[in-house]
Amino acid sequence: MTTMNFIPNRFRRQSALVVGGAQGIGKAIAVRLAREGARVVIGDVDRPMMAETALEITREKGVVRTVRCDVRRRSQVERMVSKVIQWHGRIDILMYVAGVAKLVPFTKTNEKHWDWTLDINLKGGFLVARTVAPHMVRQRKGKMVFMASTNSWDAEAELAPYNASKAGLFLLAKTLARELGPSxxxxxxxxxxLIRTRLTEPVIKNKKFISKYKDLIPLGRIGQPEDIAGPATFLASPDADYVNGILMFVDGGQLA
Ligand SMILES: NC(=O)c1ccc[n+]([C@@H]2O[C@H](COP(=O)([O-])OP(=O)(O)OC[C@H]3O[C@@H](n4cnc5c(N)ncnc54)[C@H](O)[C@@H]3O)[C@@H](O)[C@H]2O)c1
Structure with missing residues (x-):
């Protein structure tokens, strides 16, 4: 993993749940939270990748546990959240990072593809937030960060369900900002x-597509997962105590 800056003890003793933290962006966030002192729980469907990430964190003397959870299943989400409470007694930080995407022309997009994308990217976010919120309300403290996308704002062709799910996820976050802010x-x-992960591998491999993309990114490079970990953890930190209901683009200026 690329080296990244970190702020020692920024999240000391805090309990953080990273859903979709087995690899890619979620992994970079989990690693960073652990380096900065948080007790991290990773929830994900991918057991082998979760185990690998947990081993990396443990080798660095970070505190981490894993729990298998398919965010589409309410019973599994409830089990994951109750495990965090059982282990750490509270949840200070929720990172909802689980997500999927598949390029399919709209005229070939079927109901199965639509439901798969919306269930993981959006409904999963609802189920996890719905289960975590009562604990944060009880604590009268908490930070929730949802991994939306530039696609929450600008549509990309052949990604109708993804675009809709990410726009929905942003509005879910804004709703919670209004409704849970008073708590x-x-x-x-x-x-x-565009961040280099397993998700974007097929896009990045496509040379024609990528040369077009590079022209669209003023900073002239594809992002790394660590480029997202800093801004995401900022939003979970005390420095962001007065930040509520925003969508922070981290895109090298793509939407500038
Ligand atoms: N990579 C990018 O360019 C990019 C851009 C914008 C937004 N995002 C968003 O960032 C998030 C992370 O993406 P990534 O690029 O790191 O992808 P990734 O595929 O590397 O990671 C996604 C993680 O979500 C997990 N996951 C998938 N389905 C799940 C389910 N049903 N239950 C629990 N976990 C599940 C996967 O196992 C994986 O660990 C996604 O929400 C994605 O939409 C990524």
Missing amino acids: GINTNAVGPG
């Missing part, structure tokens, strides 16, 4: 541009 909970979203 001392901050809710925000991060909108990554």
Whole structure:
């Protein structure tokens, strides 16, 4: 993993749940939170990648546990959240990073593809936030960060379900900012541009597509997962105590 800056003890003793933290952007966030002192729980469907990430964190003397959870299943989400409470007694930070995307022309997009994308990207966010919120309300403290996208704002062709799910996720975050703000909970979203992960591998491999993309990114490079970990953890930190209901684009200027 690329080296990244970190702020020692910024999240000391805080309990953080990173949903979709087995790899990619979620992994970079989990690693960073652990380096900065948080007790991290990773929830994900991918057991082998979760185990690998947990091993990396443990080797650095970070505190981490994993729980298998398919965010589409309410019973599994409830089990994951009750495990965090059982282990750490509270949840200070929720990072909702789980997500999927598949390029399909609209005229070939079927109901199965639509439901798969919306269930993981949007309904999963609802189920997790719905289960975590009562704990944060009880604590009268909490930070929720949802991994939205530049696609929450600008549509990309052949990604209808993805675009709709990410726009929905941002509005879910804004709703929670309004509704849970009075209980001392901050809710925000991060909108990554093009970040090099397993998800974007097929796009990045496509040379024609990528040369076009590079022209669209003023900073002239594709992002790394660590480029997202800093802004996402900022939103979970005390420095963001007065930040509520925003979508922070982290896209090298793509939407500038
Ligand atoms: N990579 C990018 O360019 C980019 C850009 C904008 C937004 N995003 C968003 O960032 C998030 C992370 O993406 P990434 O690029 O790191 O992808 P990734 O595929 O590397 O990671 C996604 C993680 O979500 C997990 N996941 C998938 N389905 C799940 C389910 N049903 N239950 C629980 N976990 C599940 C996967 O196992 C994986 O660990 C996604 O929400 C994605 O939409 C990524």
